[in-house]
Amino acid sequence: MSTTVSPLAPKRYPKMPEIPGVRIATAEAGIKYKGRTDLMVMVFDEGTEVAGVFTRSKCPSAPVDFCRQNLPGGKARVLVVNSGNANAFTGKKGREATALEAKAAAAAAGCKENEVFLASTGVIGEPLAADKFSHLLGDLVKRAEPGAWKEAAQAIMTTDTYPKYLTAKADLGGVEITINGIAKGAGMIAPDMATMLSFVATDAPIAAPVLQDMLSKGTAKTFNAVTVDSDTSTSDTLLLFATGKAAERGAPRITDPKDPRLGAFRRALNRILKQLALQVVRDGEGARKMIEVNVTGAKAARSAKRIALSIANSPLVKTAVAGEDANWGRVVMAVGKAGEPADRDLLTIWFGEHRVAHQGERDPDYSEEAVSAYMKRDDIVITVDLGLGRGKATVWTCDLTKEYVAINGDYRS
């Protein structure tokens, strides 16, 4: 945990409305941190459906394995999240911990164990002593209340410097529904997913397969388009819960992903996913600047994304931005190393509106002074046009600062 809030933190936070059918409670379980909450329980009314997207790590955490196993059921009644310990690479003990948590959570919520979802974030490789907090779950479920969204976002923080939470409204068949989301991130953020946990809930009555379709598609240009340090965590978990309570107010139940009434909801969901993902980047460990990388003119969208990620993950590009240096030579380097089709002599590069390079060399009209002034901003946009085709992609990252090294040089100890 950092005591200094990122300079890129939101200036204002939204007031979070309630989501009918969702109740939340948090506790100080003392798993690792002292003097702060580190355990969060989200309780869902009967009939809540769920979808999820997880890390692509070949070494996922025990809770990720657990969630993957329950997801096909499509039903959720309780979510338990702890911070301070990731319960990852904990072998048999890890599975015993999730089993213990699941049993306690199911007993507390009065549901089946396959309606329980779990997530853990923090140190990898240390056994999670679930017996030290599972007895708290009964009380947490009892005192859960609908308004505690901000508190939920706070309880799941690790090296985050501010809580991340957002809300949106959308029309579903003439009825206003609500979507709330929380997230935690900071280090180890990279496609695909990262030590990134995000939980989104809505009162819209949408069937689990439809939720899954929207969530899987929605992550490509949001959570899977952000990177802090190219490292991928063992624990990434994004869950979307739909209580269906808006049906009581006349909202239609949606069972077909192609249902045209879904348009506004999908846009609102994607907006929430994107804004949560950007908040995660803006709180990248040690981040002082947000960087948006646009690649256009690639042979294909896939190629554009690879090049954009090569730029966004380049330590040399990221340190240059930290130093407020419009070092487009390093952008050229990052394009070159991506291994994707590129022709040096067709490249055009902009920092913001400033075209610094054109057709394989420095732009003759380029003003170092103007670009230097631009580089002092908090938000830097790097745009590269490859001049080859119509493929394009956008990814987001942050700069690489001494604080990143300081934070990660002594995180475990």
Place this chain on the structure above:
Amino acid sequence: MSTTVSPLAPKRYPKMPEIPGVRIATAEAGIKYKGRTDLMVMVFDEGTEVAGVFTRSKCPSAPVDFCRQNLPGGKARVLVVNSGNANAFTGKKGREATALEAKAAAAAAGCKENEVFLASTGVIGEPLAADKFSHLLGDLVKRAEPGAWKEAAQAIMTTDTYPKYLTAKADLGGVEITINGIAKGAGMIAPDMATMLSFVATDAPIAAPVLQDMLSKGTAKTFNAVTVDSDTSTSDTLLLFATGKAAERGAPRITDPKDPRLGAFRRALNRILKQLALQVVRDGEGARKMIEVNVTGAKAARSAKRIALSIANSPLVKTAVAGEDANWGRVVMAVGKAGEPADRDLLTIWFGEHRVAHQGERDPDYSEEAVSAYMKRDDIVITVDLGLGRGKATVWTCDLTKEYVAINGDYRS
């Protein structure tokens, strides 16, 4: 340039012998740096053969293009290298600069332009004013002398904190031959090759195709197995020159890569390449520790190398080592993100001789105290056994420190 020498610099430097047929001179051309040499000329006697390996960047520098064009001829008479400016992404001006240099160098050495080799290292994207130093080449060739190997290594440095030069002897058909090598590196070092320049010369009489075969094979486990920051430069150049002068002392001319008399030479060459590559890593920007990553038990050698590079390039692993933290959880993370076959529950991880994780969880016999003491060393060995097959690989990198960020945050300005 840094004023502080890396703590990982060699404790002793070799005395460099002469290579018959090679003469060297350096000059202060004032290309970017003041008060130091930044121009180096290596002159070769007639009959010198050459082989080369270059960056795989899709946006190579003008000198790389130039060398690639001349390489098929297999003959070299003069090498011109400057530091301070990479002549990369300089478009038409870049090609004009190499043409001017080539013309001046050929005139100075009395050879054809296709016997000239060029390399430039430094800032990308700034036009190289070759007219400011090409008039110096005539004098440089005239005053070139056989002993200036250390001076050559010094003239090609950029952010290097110490010059890199090595020598070796080998037997070729009963005659002792010599191999000398110099290199520069520091940042932007990654497979395949990086802002890495290296020039190796020998008096052995070996035909260009045989040199090329040995050099291409030799780089895989040497220069292409080291990484500082995963960034690949536009300028990487490794050239191997053979003057053939040892023939005068009875060394046989080798024209077949399978010639059994080549064994000792090949081993000596590979040793030079490996030691130069390691010296480059030991001078990684801001490096305080050298890290060797061994991966064994992979499905295949290729898979092992990908996993080893995933570990070696992980900012979280590298910052943990900088913080002297045996954070093997991050090693698990890096294995997981590599996308190669891996089974969490079969993983074994060692720091040095200390087995910290076994069969998917923390080693019960693991002593935090002993490992912490180990982590204080300059040289850290991380070994991962995947338990799946017989594929193995070794790569080398350095830690990621605040100094790396400081060096790269204000390099261009």
